[in-house]
Amino acid sequence: xxxxxxxxxxxxxxxxxxxxxxxxxxxxxxxxxxxxxxxxxxxxxxxxxxxxxxxxxxxxxxxxxxxxxxxxxxxxxxxxxxxxxxxxxxxxxxxxxxxxxxxxxxxxxxxxxxxxxxxxxxxxxxxxxxxxxxxxxxxxxxxxxxxxxxxxxxxxxxxxxxxxxxxxxxxxxxxxxxxxxxxxxxxxxxxxxxxxxxxxxxxxxxxxxxxxxxxxxxxxxxxxxxxxxxxxxxxxxxxxxxxxxxxxxxxxxxxxxxxxxxxxxxxxxxxxxxxxxxxxxxxxxxxxxxxxxxxxxxxxxxxxxxxxxxxxxxxxxxxxxxxxxxxxxxxxxxxxxxxxxxxxxxxxxxxxxxxxxxxxxxxxxxxxxxxxxxxxxxxxxxxxxxxxxxxxxxxxxxxxxxxxxxxxxxxxxxxxxxxxxxxxxxxxxxxxxxxxxxxxxxxxxxxxxxxxxxxxxxxx
Numbered sequence: 001x002x003x004x005x006x007x008x009x010x011x012x013x014x015x016x017x018x019x020x021x022x023x024x025x026x027x028x029x030x031x032x033x034x035x036x037x038x039x040x041x042x043x044x045x046x047x048x049x050x051x052x053x054x055x056x057x058x059x060x061x062x063x064x065x066x067x068x069x070x071x072x073x074x075x076x077x078x079x080x081x082x083x084x085x086x087x088x089x090x091x092x093x094x095x096x097x098x099x100x101x102x103x104x105x106x107x108x109x110x111x112x113x114x115x116x117x118x119x120x121x122x123x124x125x126x127x128x129x130x131x132x133x134x135x136x137x138x139x140x141x142x143x144x145x146x147x148x149x150x151x152x153x154x155x156x157x158x159x160x161x162x163x164x165x166x167x168x169x170x171x172x173x174x175x176x177x178x179x180x181x182x183x184x185x186x187x188x189x190x191x192x193x194x195x196x197x198x199x200x201x202x203x204x205x206x207x208x209x210x211x212x213x214x215x216x217x218x219x220x221x222x223x224x225x226x227x228x229x230x231x232x233x234x235x236x237x238x239x240x241x242x243x244x245x246x247x248x249x250x251x252x253x254x255x256x257x258x259x260x261x262x263x264x265x266x267x268x269x270x271x272x273x274x275x276x277x278x279x280x281x282x283x284x285x286x287x288x289x290x291x292x293x294x295x296x297x298x299x300x301x302x303x304x305x306x307x308x309x310x311x312x313x314x315x316x317x318x319x320x321x322x323x324x325x326x327x328x329x330x331x332x333x334x335x336x337x338x339x340x341x342x343x344x345x346x347x348x349x350x351x352x353x354x355x356x357x358x359x360x361x362x363x364x365x366x367x368x369x370x371x372x373x374x375x376x377x378x379x380x381x382x383x384x385x386x387x388x389x390x391x392x393x394x395x396x397x398x399x400x401x402x403x404x405x406x407x408x409x410x411x412x413x414x415x416x417x418x419x420x421x422x423x424x425x426x427x428x429x430x431x432x433x434x435x436x437x438x439x440x441x442x443x444x445x446x447x448x449x450x451x452x453x454x455x456x457x458x459x460x
Contacts, residue, residue, distance in 0.1 A: 001025070001029055003026070003029050003039065006022045006025050006026050006029065007022070007026055007039070007042045007046075009022045010022035010023050010025075010026055010042075010046065010049075011042070011045045011046065011049065016052065016053075016056055019049065019052070019053060020053055020056060020057060023046070023053055023065070024061075024065060026039075026042070026046075027065060027068045027069055027072060030072055031068065031071075031072075034333075034334055034335050034336075035072075035075055035076075035306065035333075035334040035335050036335050036337075037076055037306060037335045037337070037338070038337075039072075039076065040076030040077070043072070043073055043076055043077075046069075047073075047092045047093065050069070050092070050093065050096055051096045051099075051100070054066065054096060054097065054100040055100060055103070059104040059108060059188070059189065060187055060188040060189050062097070062100055062101065062104060063101075063188040063192075063214050063215055063218065064188055064214075066093070066097045066100075066213065066214075067211075067212075067213050067214045069093065070089065070093050070094065070097075070212070070213055073089050073092075073093055074089060074235060075304070075306045075334070076306065077089075082234075082376065082399050083237075083254075086235055086236065086237035087237050089235075089237070090237040090238065090239055094212075094213060094237075094238060094239055095239055097213060097217070098217065098221070098239060098240060101217055101218055101221055102221060105218070105221060105222065110218075110222055111222075112222060112223040112224075113196060113199060113200065113219070113222050113223065113224040113225060114223075114225050115199075115200055115203050115225050116203065116225070117203050117204065117205040117225055117226055118154075118202070118203045118204065118205060119205050120152070120153050120154050120205070121153070121154050121155075121156070121202055121203060121204040121205060122148055122153055122154070122155045122156070122204050122205065122206050122207075122208065123155075123156050123157075123158060123198065123199065123202060123204040123206075123207045123208070123226070124141060124144070124145060124155060124156070124157040124158070124207075124208050124209070125158050125160075125195065125207055125208070125209040125211065125215075125216060125219075126138075126141050126157065126158070126159055126160065126209065126210055126211065127159075127160050127161050127210070127211060128159065128160070128161040128162045128163070129141060129142075129157055129159045129162070129163040129164065129167040129179060130162050130163070130164040130166075130167070131164055131166045131167070131272050132164070132166075132272070132275065132359075132361060133359075134333060134357055135162075136233065136379060136380040136381075137210045137231075137233045138164075139268055139269065139272045139273070139380060140210070140231065140233070140268065141157075141210065141231075142166065142167065142170070142269060142272060143267055143268050143269045143272070143450065143453065144208060144231070144453065144457065145157065145167075145170070145177065146170065146269065146450060147267065147450035147451070147453045147454040147457075148454055148457070148458075149170075149174050149176055149177055150450060150451075150454065151451075151454040151455075151458065152176075153176070153454075153458070154176045154177075155176060155177050155178075156177075156178045156179075156180065156198065156202055156204070157177070157178070157179045157180070158180050158182065158194075158195060158198055159179060159180065159181045159182065160182050160191070160211075161182075163179055163181055166272075167179060180198065182194065188214075188215065191215060192215050192218060195215060195219065196219075196222075199219075199224060199226060203225075203226075204226045205226060205227065206226055206227045206228075206229055206457070206460070207219065207224075207226045207227070207228045207229065208228075208229045208230075208231060208245075208457070209228065209229070209230060209231070210230070210231045210232075210233055212230065212232075212235055212238050213238070216228065216230070216241075217240055220240045220241055220242075221240065227242040227243065227460070228241050228242050228243075229241065229242065229243045229244075229245055229457070229460065230243070230244045230245065231245045232244055232245060232246050232247075232250060233379070234250070234379065236250060236255075236261070241260070242260065243260055243261075243262050243460055244260055244261050244262065245262050245264045245456075245457070246261055246262065246263055246264065247263075247264060247265075247266040248263060248265075248266055248402050248405055249266065249379075249401070249402045249403045249405060249406065250402070251263040251402065252401065252402070262456070262460060263456075264453060264456045264457065265449045265452040265453050265456060266406065266447055266449075267447060267448060267449040267450055267452065267453035268383065268447045268448060269448060269450075270387060270444060270445055270447070270448045273380075273383055273384050273386075273387035273444055273447075274361075274384065274387035274388050274444070275361055277361075277362055277365055281362070282362070282365045282366060285362060285363070285366055286366050290327070290329070290353060290366055291350065292327065292366070295325050296325060296326070296327050297323075297325060297326050297327070297368050297369075297423075297426075297427035298326075298327045298328075298329060298366060298367045298368045298369075299316075299319075299326060299327070299328045299329070299367065299368070299369055299370075299371050299423070300328075300329045300330075300331075300363065300364060300366075300367030300369070300370050300371070300385065300390070301316075301328070301329070301330050301331075301370065301371045301372075301373060301378075302330075302331050302332055302360040302363070302364070302370075302378070302381040302384075302385075303332045303373050303378050303381060304332050304333055304334050305332055305333070305334040305335050305336050305338070305339060306334055306335065307332075307373050307376050307378070308330065308332075308338065308339055308373060309373065309374065309375060309376075310338065310342065311374070311375075312373055312374055312395075313338065313339055313342040313343060314342060315395065315416050315419075316328055316343065316352070316371070317342060317343055317345075317346060318416070318420075319420050319423065320343075320346045320351050320352060321345075321346070322420065323420075323423075323424065324351070325427075326351070326423070326427070327350075327351055327352070327353065328343075328346070328351065328352045328353070328371075329352075329353050329355070329363060329366070329367060330343075330352065330353070330354050330355070331354070331355035331356070331357075331358050331360055331363055332355075332356070332357070332360075333356060333357045336354055336356070339354055340354065360381060360384070361384060364381075364384055364385050364388055364390065365388060367385070367390060368390065368426070368427070368433075369385075369390055369391045369392070369393055369423065369426055370382055370385035370386075370390050370391070370392045370393070371392075371393050371423075372392055372393065372394040372395070372407070374394075374395045374396070374397030374399075374400070375397035375398045375399050376397070376399050377394070377397065377399060377400055377403045382406075382407075383406065383444060383447065385440075386406075386440040386441065386443055386444040387441065387444035387445075388441075389437040389438065389440060389441040390437065390440065391408075391411060391426055391433065391436040391437055391440055392407060392408070392411065392440060393411050393413075393419060393422060393423060393426075394407050394411060394412040394413065395412075395413055395414075395416060395419055396412055396413060396414045400412070406443060406447070408436060408439055408440065408443075410436075411436060
């Protein structure tokens with residue numbers, strides 16, 4: 001497929017049917033080809049014609065393709081200021097989407113979802129119920145569900161995608177938990193019918209979702225009797241939902257002025273952050289896959305590749321050039337082209353190893369420290385490394401803010417030379433390394449605050 005021709009027809013064609021066809025082709029190509037960042041050059045041109053497309057497509061297509069386009073905009077943005085980027089996406093994508101949904105609701109004559117709620121019933125509406133792998137919010141979903149169950153609440157999880165054995169085991173041992181998986185063959189209309197029936201029958205006092213737009217938006221705009229709580233995995237400038245739940249790293253003074261933003265404790269199940277691996281499995285990966293030597297000191301960074309900035313990569317390159325015994329492991333989904341370009345010389349020497357989507361929990365056990373990304377810091381991957389006792393070293397970027405609350409202050413640097421000196425000290429001084437390792441592990445253990453989490457959700 002010639003994606004530039006597709007984009008040109010999408011933007012320039014006077015025929016709305018061609019525009020729609022090429023819009024779908026463009027988004028499909030982006031997600032099926034590793035999210036190439038170069039396609040970001042078309043973002044603003046497409047945004048200009050987005051309202052026309054949204055007005056003409058069906059309710060089913062609207063709820064399917066616009067969430068995909070939102071993901072495209074969120075992942076290709078070059079704006080290093082998180083808040084500014086989110087507000088722009090909210091203004092140019094989410095608000096037009098809300099307007100289009102409102103029109104569709106009127107045309108389709110949706111009825112308001114009114115019922116008398118059951119105070120102990122909660123619905124979780126999520127993409128996936130998985131605790132490991134690429135879907136990071138799954139750990140938080142599990143922790144929320146577990147906290148509500150321990151508080152004697154009845155929980156129903158409606159899952160759009162996969163459910164792992166950890167969630168299934170939780171369901172088996174707890175009679176107050178039910179998991180319903182969406183039929184993978186059902187379309188958006190059928191999914192919405194099933195979701196409505198669940199709500200009408202179960203009558204939840206609250207619906208908790210990590211899905212920022214789609215049917216969660218439609219539920220809210222249907223004036224449902226249940227309160228809808230949006231748990232934010234990062235993006236939080238969403239112009240709907242009754243409340244937006246933000247962990248302290250995201251919550252700011254600006255949010256405190258708006259009642260819909262609620263600060264909740266950052267609580268995560270420690271066992272999910274640090275699953276057990278046999279030592280021989282870890283040793284095999286070190287020896288056979290990573291080809292590590294006994295004198296290697298290994299830095300790990302795990303994130304979506306669009307979060308791996310040019311300044312970060314140049315800092316890594318400088319550290320590696322100055323320290324031949326240090327190896328760097330970079331892993332995550334999506335477009336690796338920038339990383340390959342900047343780290344080319346050390347990749348050739350096998351001093352830098354790049355991986356795509358992989359088991360970062362296992363890979364993390366093979367690393368000595370974690371180097372946080374900047375200007376946008378890491379979320380769950382950094383916490384997973386802390387739980388393993390791996391010191392997290394941070395260069396203070398513009399967006400660090402309250403992420404510093406779950407970082408050791410003495411390992412946060414404003415000077416890159418001092419950061420490199422600290423890495424060398426961690427590599428050579430065993431006492432210094434163990435001290436920081438233990439401190440980070442204690443931070444991760446203390447993140448398991450399910451009682452406080454449950455109270456904050458129940459009290460809203």
